[in-house]
């Protein structure tokens with residue numbers, strides 16, 4: 001578990017201000033959803049938090065240490081899951097431990113039994129133990145994303161960052177992936193940050209929410225504070241109706257209830 005501080009974070013790309021003095025503090029173990037329209041700065045925030053992108057000013061501290069370069073305890077999951085289709089789910093998961101076992105050992109699968117056990121345990125966490133020998137490319141998009149989560153878990157992170165992990169999935173698979181991310185976060189005491197644009201899914205799974213608009217933080221609060229007015233503030237004039245996907249067939253509603 002890790003405590004995360006984002007302090008006056010600004011990222012400038014030429015004339016574009018992708019992040020503008022964003023600050024917040026997240027206690028260990030919280031499950032945080034970052035909400036905002038396309039271009040609001042969600043990816044830039046997560047990339048700065050993982051030190052894949054350097055901020056123009058401000059800093060991120062994880063357990064009081066400035067995040068100046070990537071660290072193994074901070075894992076990132078991408079929308080395009082970046083897994084290798086020709087390898088099995090197990091081999092993909094196992095490669096998450098490369099920071100411990102080394103590149104060549106990982107390539108030749110010479111990891112020790114502990115690493116192999118970690119990979120199986122991670123596949124179990126994402127509900128894919130029985131599919132572990134299946135080639136990744138034969139799996140559905142949702143399953144492939146779960147393999148990507150397993151690989152991140154094998155890294156043994158304390159902070160998990162996921163950039164739009166369900167953007168390309170159908171609503172059912174999106175919910176499955178969110179459920180497994182939530183399970184992993186609880187089981188492993190992870191401080192978790194997930195960027196999403198689907199409001200209903202965010203409300204269903206999120207605990208704490210950071211709302212970004214034009215690079216500025218316009219909301220920071222918990223689920224009961226995420227009212228329709230707040231959602232309007234985050235999304236501005238954009239019609240949010242399409243972002244309210246059904247999260248439960250029995251609910252049959254496209255409206256957020258407070």
Ligand SMILES: Nc1ncnc2c1ncn2[C@@H]1O[C@H](COP(=O)(O)OP(=O)(O)OP(=O)(O)O)[C@@H](O)[C@H]1O
Pocket residue numbers: 013016017018036037038039040041042043044045164
């Ligand atoms: N490498 C880059 N070079 C130049 N501009 C960039 C770069 N990355 C992001 N931007 C700009 O910064 C702003 C924020 O982009 P960012 O990708 O962080 O937003 P986002 O909310 O994640 O959007 P999306 O959901 O479409 O990825 C946008 O105006 C974008 O065009």
